[in-house]
Amino acid sequence: MDVVGKKSIMDQIKELEREISQTKYNKATQHHIGLVKAKIARLKEKQLSRSKGGPKGEGYSVKKSGDATVILIGFPSVGKSTLLNSLTAAKSTVAAYEFTTLTVIPGTMEWKGARIQLLDVPGIVQGAAVGRGRGREVLGVAMSADMVLLMVDALHPEHADILVKEVEDYNLRLNQRKPDVKIIKTSKGGLDIGTTVKMTKLPIETAKSILREMSIVNAQVVIREDITADQLIDIIENNKKYIPAVTVLNKMDLLPQDALEAVRRGISADICISADQRVNLTELKDLIYNRLQFIRVYTKEAGKKADMNEPIIMLEGTTIKDICNKLHKDFVTKFKFARIWGSSKFPGQIFKNMGYELKDGDVIEIHVR
Numbered sequence: 001m002d003v004v005g006k007k008s009i010m011d012q013i014k015e016l017e018r019e020i021s022q023t024k025y026n027k028a029t030q031h032h033i034g035l036v037k038a039k040i041a042r043l044k045e046k047q048l049s050r051s052k053g054g055p056k057g058e059g060y061s062v063k064k065s066g067d068a069t070v071i072l073i074g075f076p077s078v079g080k081s082t083l084l085n086s087l088t089a090a091k092s093t094v095a096a097y098e099f100t101t102l103t104v105i106p107g108t109m110e111w112k113g114a115r116i117q118l119l120d121v122p123g124i125v126q127g128a129a130v131g132r133g134r135g136r137e138v139l140g141v142a143m144s145a146d147m148v149l150l151m152v153d154a155l156h157p158e159h160a161d162i163l164v165k166e167v168e169d170y171n172l173r174l175n176q177r178k179p180d181v182k183i184i185k186t187s188k189g190g191l192d193i194g195t196t197v198k199m200t201k202l203p204i205e206t207a208k209s210i211l212r213e214m215s216i217v218n219a220q221v222v223i224r225e226d227i228t229a230d231q232l233i234d235i236i237e238n239n240k241k242y243i244p245a246v247t248v249l250n251k252m253d254l255l256p257q258d259a260l261e262a263v264r265r266g267i268s269a270d271i272c273i274s275a276d277q278r279v280n281l282t283e284l285k286d287l288i289y290n291r292l293q294f295i296r297v298y299t300k301e302a303g304k305k306a307d308m309n310e311p312i313i314m315l316e317g318t319t320i321k322d323i324c325n326k327l328h329k330d331f332v333t334k335f336k337f338a339r340i341w342g343s344s345k346f347p348g349q350i351f352k353n354m355g356y357e358l359k360d361g362d363v364i365e366i367h368v369r
């Protein structure tokens with residue numbers, strides 16, 4: 001019964017996806033396409049929640065450590081474990097057969113003063129998001145990472161699109177910002193949509209139909225960006241994780257220079273490397289470091305000067321609460337207030353709320369009970 005149900009959802013999704021791929025996108029069809037996309041989103045949500053069953057404790061648990069966590073995602077045998085071993089002191093088993101790695105192997109890479117945790121995980125394949133292989137567990141780990149490193153074999157560029165699709169089916173959004181759209185559900189009055197920009201990709205009528213298709217019939221909606229139907233659907237579902245990603249083409253040693261460059265361009269990879277010949281690894285470390293957008297925050301004690309030689313390295317978007325968590329396990333519960341110099345309106349401004357976002361170069365003084 002369940003299997004039949006699951007199959008038919010998958011078939012329905014496939015059918016609708018085929019319909020979209022066969023429909024030419026233009027002004028006349030965009031409304032219809034928007035609606036079909038909303039239908040697909042609903043079905044995928046259903047599929048994902050069904051496939052989440054299974055015994056408890058099945059997922060991987062990894063302790064995050066260091067200043068940021070990067071997960072290595074790729075098909076089996078692309079060289080994830082080889083890369084982990086080349087960048088860190090970890091010793092993850094490397095072999096020429098598929099599915100060598102069966103669990104999460106962490107390693108730490110130190111670069112420019114930051115400690116970056118790398119997670120080597122089992123390979124994922126098509127259908128991973130709905131539970132093929134170890135896909136669900138792997139993608140679950142990605143949900144709590146700070147960056148995804150998508151690894152593609154230079155001899156298998158066709159895997160790149162499948163990989164991105166699996167990751168997106170698991171509600172991750174790579175290199176995208178969360179669109180500035182607010183939806184406040186109301187009890188009556190229909191749909192009231194306000195926009196602050198010209199909508200060139202999503203007519204208001206289509207937006208309304210999508211909202212209704214996804215069971216929002218009464219709401220106040222404010223759209224402050226020229227969004228697409230997909231972006232609206234993401235906002236309505238409200239379960240997406242927006243995460244930076246780099247795409248790495250591995251095994252560059254197996255192709256001549258010009259063929260390699262064509263492959264790289266074809267999949268828009270950020271960099272070509274050879275994990276086992278150790279080519280371009282310094283460039284890769286820089287790329288990861290830069291894409292993570294670290295900020296430096298300095299601490300001071302009351303009545304003393306800040307120690308500008310020992311920054312705390314944090315990710316962009318860090319709040320006072322994040323800093324407290326990093327400094328001491330009791331700071332959050334004992335927090336009284338913090339004073340901030342730098343990004344605050346005036347030097348030494350007092351914050352009693354831990355939600356304030358710090359900026360690069362800020363100095364913070366934390367007061368606890």
Ligand SMILES: Nc1nc2c(ncn2[C@@H]2O[C@H](COP(=O)(O)OP(=O)(O)OP(=O)(O)O)[C@@H](O)[C@H]2O)c(=O)[nH]1
Nearest residue numbers: 076077078079080081082095099100101123274275
């Ligand atoms: N030519 C070449 N071979 C590589 C490179 N990196 C890894 N390999 C080889 O590719 C094979 C698979 O490498 P692994 O590191 O085990 O791959 P993996 O992605 O961890 O594989 P799973 O754990 O099975 O998912 C091994 O035989 C490696 O020696 C590379 O840069 N060039």
Ligand SMILES: [Mg+2]
Nearest residue numbers: 080081100101
């Ligand atoms: Mg491996």
